[in-house]
Amino acid sequence: MSSEVKLSVLFTAEEIAVVVERLAAEIRRDYLDKNPVLITVLKGSFVFLADLVRQLDFPLEIEFAQLSSYGHGKESAGKIKVVQDIQCDIKGRHVLVVEDIIDTGLTAAFFLKHLKEKQPASLKLCSLTDKPSRTQVKINIDYLGLTVPDKFIVGYGIDWDEKFRYLPDIRAIEDEG
Ligand code: PRP
Numbered sequence: 001m002s003s004e005v006k007l008s009v010l011f012t013a014e015e016i017a018v019v020v021e022r023l024a025a026e027i028r029r030d031y032l033d034k035n036p037v038l039i040t041v042l043k044g045s046f047v048f049l050a051d052l053v054r055q056l057d058f059p060l061e062i063e064f065a066q067l068s069s070y071g072h073g074k075e076s077a078g079k080i081k082v083v084q085d086i087q088c089d090i091k092g093r094h095v096l097v098v099e100d101i102i103d104t105g106l107t108a109a110f111f112l113k114h115l116k117e118k119q120p121a122s123l124k125l126c127s128l129t130d131k132p133s134r135t136q137v138k139i140n141i142d143y144l145g146l147t148v149p150d151k152f153i154v155g156y157g158i159d160w161d162e163k164f165r166y167l168p169d170i171r172a173i174e175d176e177g
Helices: 013-031 046-053 106-116
Strands: 006-011 037-042 061-070 076-084 094-102 122-130 143-147 170-175
Touching: 006 013, 013 046, 013 094, 013 122, 013 143, 037 046, 037 106, 046 094, 061 106, 076 106, 094 106, 106 122
Parallel strands: 037 061, 037 094, 094 122, 122 143
Antiparallel strands: 006 170, 061 076
């Protein structure tokens, strides 16, 4: 039960804000004159995207996609499907995928391949967090915020079984009670 779950803060809201500012500066430098399409994978990335784009003061578009990767709980179901695809044509466009976490890498690998088939001019990946201890597929993260330890994390959009997305910071589940 969520009321019994023990959480410890890994990254405060202030620490996350500094990281988002850095990533925004890097993205601005590279995409200023490219009118990129930022594609966010729902749901976990919605908070990160909202903070990120408000620091980008140049033309860009935003698209959403929804994939299924995890079932209920903490382990990947291993099978990935496109639940809702992007709505715009990205052929010839500069595309930046915005993710909240790269865990096994299976989701990102699947989604980048899916987007590559749509023939964008360029395709890069930005992820707020990476958990290298869990890597199954090595993914090149072009813009990486934070490396996280081998713990299940929640908050700042990231859930555990749909709980804790609302937390302003990133916390680790230490004990499930
Ligand atoms: C999370 C996260 C990534 C994926 C990473 O999404 O947003 O898309 O898992 O895991 P992987 O590297 O092991 O594939 P999740 O399926 O939990 O959905 P959500 O964003 O709706 O919470």
